[in-house]
Amino acid sequence: MTRQVLLLSGPNLDRLGTRSPEIYGTATLAEHVARASAVAAGHDLEVRHLQSNFEGDLIEAVRDAGDCAAVVINAGALTHTSWALADALAAFEGVVVEVHLSNPAAREPFRHLSTLASVADGSIAGFGGLGYELALEAVARLIDDQPTPPVDQSTVIARPPGDR
Numbered sequence: 527m528t529r530q531v532l533l534l535s536g537p538n539l540d541r542l543g544t545r546s547p548e549i550y551g552t553a554t555l556a557e558h559v560a561r562a563s564a565v566a567a568g569h570d571l572e573v574r575h576l577q578s579n580f581e582g583d584l585i586e587a588v589r590d591a592g593d594c595a596a597v598v599i600n601a602g603a604l605t606h607t608s609w610a611l612a613d614a615l616a617a618f619e620g621v622v623v624e625v626h627l628s629n630p631a632a633r634e635p636f637r638h639l640s641t642l643a644s645v646a647d648g649s650i651a652g653f654g655g656l657g658y659e660l661a662l663e664a665v666a667r668l669i670d671d672q673p674t675p676p677v678d679q680s681t682v683i684a685r686p687p688g689d690r
């Protein structure tokens with residue numbers, strides 16, 4: 527059965543393409559969703575997308591995502607303010623992946639806090655639209671509980687203790 531992934535986009539992401547293209551690029555949100563959906567389809571996953579400029583819409587979408595295996599979320603600036611959205615995600619039982627086009631850690635101080643990071647399985651930031659594809663790859667691995675491929679120990683260079 528094809529499993530569902532809820533992709534959530536927060537405030538102002540509907541303006542991607544023309545909004546601060548020097549930071550967020552020129553791709554539209556529809557193009558990002560299409561890229562994510564294509565990767566998902568390769569793993570027999572289906573993306574259900576919602577964009578909203580309203581915090582409550584996003585919270586309710588997470589609440590109603592019980593049939594979804596994962597939530598991938600770019601919450602826009604709500605990332606830095608919304609403990610309510612963090613609480614909603616904490617109550618979601620599937621995989622949670624936080625995505626950002628830019629790298630908030632390298633931007634203004636108010637963007638350095640993510641309320642969502644502590645309730646996400648992981649965060650992907652700074653890779654532009656590629657982040658959406660990476661997020662769906664991560665979801666596919668995590669929900670199938672596929673082990674990370676073993677490291678070829680012969681290629682690992684051991685450092686002596688104290689050699690930093």
Ligand code: DQA
Nearest residue numbers: 600602603626627628630637
């Ligand atoms: C963003 C980063 C946020 O700080 C900002 O408010 C956004 C977009 C990103 O994708 O880089 O709206 O989430």
